[in-house]
Amino acid sequence: MNRKNTIALKAENLKLVKGGKEILCxxxxxxxxxxxxxxxxPNGAGKTSLLLTLALLERPAQGKLHFNGTVATHQNTLFLRRQMAVxxxxPLLMDTTVLANVMTGLQMRGLPARLARPRAEDWLNRLGIAHxxxxxxLRLSGGEAQRVNLARAFALEPKILFLDEPFAALDYPTRKSLLQxxxxxxxxxxxxxxxVTHDYTEIPCLAQRVVVMLNGRLIKSGTVEEALGAAPFPQISIPWELPQA
Ligand SMILES: Nc1ncnc2c1ncn2[C@@H]1O[C@H](COP(=O)(O)OP(=O)(O)OP(=O)(O)O)[C@@H](O)[C@H]1O
Ligand SMILES: [Mg+2]
Structure with a gap:
């Protein structure tokens, strides 16, 4: 099948400066x-900074962001942010029930409770936490809380989803089942x-492409094999130590 490659998000000439230091270029x-x-x-490469900038939660000093062809401006920031979830x-959950945590974001976007509730329940179900x-x-385990966090994000039906090391704090069995x-x-x-991840074993389970950052710059991108080296995983070479293609 010939699938058209449509660009959902594009960034051009992006520069982010913080504390007088150029963080992204x-x-x-x-x-x-x-x-x-x-x-x-590596740590400090600028991954979180890039994610926050693309999600319109950090304002770059310079650059243009396009979302499905719409250029981000001061005026449409809120409108575009509502098409994304981070x-x-x-998990940063609110001190209320699990269901209310998932419903609140929907209600804040104007969905009435009679529609927000079944959608939230459906996503709790899909993440295996309907019970x-x-x-x-706030009394859930780390793994349960991260499932609620993901249900909350998916329930928003975002056009773009940003995940910043979502499994980093979880033990191996919890991480494995959530990853699946x-x-x-x-x-x-x-x-x-x-x-965003530091665990390369997660990448082939989820991603089709890999982008490598170092010192606020993109140094490599390609398929999983192109960017990280050939299988077998997880014996993967460190991509920012590989000679550049
Ligand atoms: N408010 C700030 N003022 C100055 N420098 C900052 C500020 N916030 C982040 N930085 C710097 O920006 C760089 C990129 O940080 P960032 O958190 O984006 O990296 P990262 O790749 O996500 O790292 P990690 O893998 O540890 O999460 C770091 O050098 C960091 O010290
Ligand atoms: Mg980070």
């Missing part, structure tokens, strides 16, 4: 519609996703 970056892109690089390592819906969110479920949901929903 990116000439060209794009996310293809329906694709999961993994973003890797999941961080820390937790009446529990207090997330992989299934991403392939079903085909939501355009940018996924």
């Amino acid at each position: 990116i000439d060209d970056f794009a996310l293809s519609e329906g694709e999961v892109t993994a973003l890797v690089g 999941v961080f390592q820390e 937790l819906k009446k529990r207090q969110a 479920d997330l992989g299934k949901i991403l392939s079903e929903t085909k939501v355009t996703t940018l996924f």
Whole structure:
């Protein structure tokens, strides 16, 4: 099948400055519609900064961002932000029930409770935590809380999903089962996703493309094999130590 490669998000000549220091300097970056892109690089490379800038949560000193062809401006920031969802390592749940945590974002976007509730329940179900819906969110385990966080993000039906090390704080079995479920949901929903991770074993389960960052710049991008070296995983070479193609 000949699938058209549509660009969901494009960044041009992006510069982010913080504390007088240039944190990002990116000439060209794009996310293809329906694709999961993994973003890797050492601590301090600028991965979170790039993710926050693309999600319109950091304002760059310079550059242009296009979302499905619409250029981001001061005027349309809120409108565009509402087409995105961000999941961080820390779930940052509210001190209320699990169901209310997932429903609140929908209601804040104007969805009445009679529509927000079944959508939230559906996503709790898809993430295997329907039985937790009446529990207090702040009393959940780390794995359960991250499932609520993902249900909350997916329930918003974002056009672009940003995941910043969502499994980093979880133990191996918890991470593995969540990774399997997330992989299934991403392939079903085909939501355009940018996924930051330090764990290369996660990448082949989720991503089709890999982008490598170093010192605020993109140094490599390509398929999983092109960017990280050949299988077998997880014996992967460190991409920012490989000679540049
Ligand atoms: N408010 C700030 N003022 C000055 N420098 C900052 C500020 N916030 C971030 N930085 C710097 O920007 C650089 C990129 O940070 P960022 O958090 O984006 O990296 P990262 O790739 O996400 O790292 P990690 O893998 O540790 O999460 C770092 O050198 C960091 O010290
Ligand atoms: Mg980070």
